[in-house]
Amino acid sequence: MARARHEFDELAPTGWAVLGLLSFGNELTGYELKKWADNSLRFFYWAPATSQIYAELKRLERLSYVTSREAAHDELRNKRVYRITTAGCDALRRWLRDAPVEPPVLKHGVALRVWLGHLVEPDELRSIVEQHRQYAEEMQDELERAAATARRDPAWTYPAAVIRWGARYYEAERALADEMLRELTAIERANGRRKARRVRSA
Amino acid sequence: MARARHEFDELAPTGWAVLGLLSFGNELTGYELKKWADNSLRFFYWAPATSQIYAELKRLERLSYVTSREAAHDELRNKRVYRITTAGCDALRRWLRDAPVEPPVLKHGVALRVWLGHLVEPDELRSIVEQHRQYAEEMQDELERAAATARRDPAWTYPAAVIRWGARYYEAERALADEMLRELTAIERANGRRKARRVRSA
DNA sequence: GGGAGCATGTAACGGGTTACATGATTGG
DNA sequence: CCAATCATGTAACCCGTTACATGCTCCC
Numbered sequence: 204m205a206r207a208r209h210e211f212d213e214l215a216p217t218g219w220a221v222l223g224l225l226s227f228g229n230e231l232t233g234y235e236l237k238k239w240a241d242n243s244l245r246f247f248y249w250a251p252a253t254s255q256i257y258a259e260l261k262r263l264e265r266l267s268y269v270t271s272r273e274a275a276h277d278e279l280r281n282k283r284v285y286r287i288t289t290a291g292c293d294a295l296r297r298w299l300r301d302a303p304v305e306p307p308v309l310k311h312g313v314a315l316r317v318w319l320g321h322l323v324e325p326d327e328l329r330s331i332v333e334q335h336r337q338y339a340e341e342m343q344d345e346l347e348r349a350a351a352t353a354r355r356d357p358a359w360t361y362p363a364a365v366i367r368w369g370a371r372y373y374e375a376e377r378a379l380a381d382e383m384l385r386e387l388t389a390i391e392r393a394n395g396r397r398k399a400r401r402v403r404s405a
Numbered sequence: 406m407a408r409a410r411h412e413f414d415e416l417a418p419t420g421w422a423v424l425g426l427l428s429f430g431n432e433l434t435g436y437e438l439k440k441w442a443d444n445s446l447r448f449f450y451w452a453p454a455t456s457q458i459y460a461e462l463k464r465l466e467r468l469s470y471v472t473s474r475e476a477a478h479d480e481l482r483n484k485r486v487y488r489i490t491t492a493g494c495d496a497l498r499r500w501l502r503d504a505p506v507e508p509p510v511l512k513h514g515v516a517l518r519v520w521l522g523h524l525v526e527p528d529e530l531r532s533i534v535e536q537h538r539q540y541a542e543e544m545q546d547e548l549e550r551a552a553a554t555a556r557r558d559p560a561w562t563y564p565a566a567v568i569r570w571g572a573r574y575y576e577a578e579r580a581l582a583d584e585m586l587r588e589l590t591a592i593e594r595a596n597g598r599r600k601a602r603r604v605r606s607a
Numbered sequence: 608g609g610g611a612g613c614a615t616g617t618a619a620c621g622g623g624t625t626a627c628a629t630g631a632t633t634g635g
Numbered sequence: 636c637c638a639a640t641c642a643t644g645t646a647a648c649c650c651g652t653t654a655c656a657t658g659c660t661c662c663c
Contacts, residue, residue: 215649215650215651216512216514216517217650217651219517220517223517223520223521226521226523226524227523232613232614232615233614233615233616234612234613234614234615235613235614243520244517247511247513247516247517247520248511248512248513248514248516248517249510249511249512251651251652252651252652252653253614253615253616254615254616254617254651254652254653255650255651255652257615257616258616258650258651281614281615281658281659282613282614282615283614283615292524295521295524296524296525299518299521299524299525299529300525300526300529304514304515304533304536304537304540305514306537306540306544307511307512307513307514307515307516308451308510308511308512308513309449309450309451309509309510309511310418310450310451310509310510311449311450311509311510312418312450312506312507312509313506313509314449314450314509314567314570314571315418315421315422315425315446315449315450316501317563317566317567317570318425318445318449318563318564318567319425319428319497319501319563320562320563320566321428321560321562321563322428322494322497322498322501323498323501323502327501327502331506334506335506335508335509338506338508342508357596357599358523360522360523360592360595361519361520361521361522361523361592362520364519364522364585364588364589364592365516365519365520367588368516368519368581368584368585368588369516371581371584372577372581375574375577375580375581378577379570379573379574379577382570382573383566383570386566386569386570387566390562390563390566393562394559397559417621417622417623419622419623434641434642434643435642435643435644436640436641436642436643437641437642453623453624454623454624454625455642455643455644456623456624456625456626456643456644456645457622457623457624459643459644460622460623460644483630483631483642483643484641484642484643485642485643
């Protein structure tokens with residue numbers, strides 16, 4: 204039953220993600236990595252906590268997928284920069300190629316709450332969906348701005364494509380929220396009629 | 406800094422989700438709950454492991470949000486059915502109303518891999534996106550079938566609305582995959598031209 | 608002077624998973 | 636008779652988070 208243990212299981216996805224951040228060639232500190240994660244990965248994957256980035260870097264170093272050195276100047280502040288190794292690059296490549304394509308993880312709290320709509324007042328439900336709509340719109344805006352300023356640099360072609368993908372994703376999310384609001388209106392109207400019928404027949 | 410501990414923090418979202426499953430009124434066993442989760446929650450939230458459902462039920466019982474009894478007939482097989490209490494129903498209502506609206510959790514492995522497209526062959530990238538497209542299509546089909554057979558029963562209006570929402574969600578996901586495939590084609594063409602230019606200028 | 612940002616971690620905890628154990632019933 | 640399904644749980648483990656500790660530097 205248990206799938207054979209493969210090389211690509213040796214790291215949790217987050218580990219590969221961090222290694223991926225380093226695969227663009229820069230030498231980066233844990234702190235910088237966190238910031239990069241926060242304004243790229245976050246949009247379509249997720250932003251690990253700072254503490255976990257450090258933990259992940261240690262693991263990566265143990266596997267010789269990254270090397271680190273004390274940043275030369277500015278010696279007093281202890282500052283360690285990490286760089287991907289060829290072994291790390293190879294392993295990452297293999298992971299990208301060979302790891303099974305898994306369905307995205309989606310935990311949609313708003314959908315969950317609408318699903319339980321019979322328990323709350325229609326207005327409260329609307330408000331929840333509206334807040335979500337707002338959020339989707341903000342994300343879309345952010346990503347569209349990011350797309351506009353994206354590097355022309357061929358090294359960033361793929362990230363740029365994913366940013367555009369993200370913008371469309373959140374656009375769809377917003378459209379979905381709008382549609383849901385229309386559905387809610389329809390449900391309220393129907394309930395109104397039902398209630399009216401009950402009253403008439405009483 | 407730390408947000409004040411609220412009542413709605415007393416359970417992890419999964420706890421509320423399980424309680425939500427019970428809020429439709431049926432008496433259910435842990436096993437049945439798992440199946441319900443697998444063919445409803447799964448589409449927009451996520452399906453907890455069986456073992457966790459039992460753990461969650463225990464917690465819910467400790468909080469008096471559910472009660473349980475040994476199923477009367479069929480005594481030999483130890484079988485315990487759970488039912489939501491009024492306290493549980495109230496708590497769930499409060500959670501639905503008052504818990505902050507949090508952004509959906511999205512961990513999109515496919516996007517992550519495209520983002521690192523510079524490390525793999527274009528064909529391998531296409532294949533990953535195509536597998537994902539396939540998946541999205543299957544989910545859409547499943548949900549559309551579910552929507553078609555959905556209860557007319559007013560008690561299921563909201564679940565039905567969420568099923569339709571899900572169908573549209575995966576439709577969008579498929580469209581997004583298609584668009585991504587077109588982008589990949591464009592990138593390949595551009596890389597071809599770049600390569601050609603390099604050759605000419607050499 | 609003090610707050611924001613830079614920088615690195617540790618400790619405790621919790622939520623959730625996999626793997627495992629157990630056994631009865633049903634249907635091909 | 637054997638496999639699948641029903642049914643319930645425990646134990647080990649790990650991923651990741653929050654909270655905390657520390658201290659520097661830059662700029663208002």
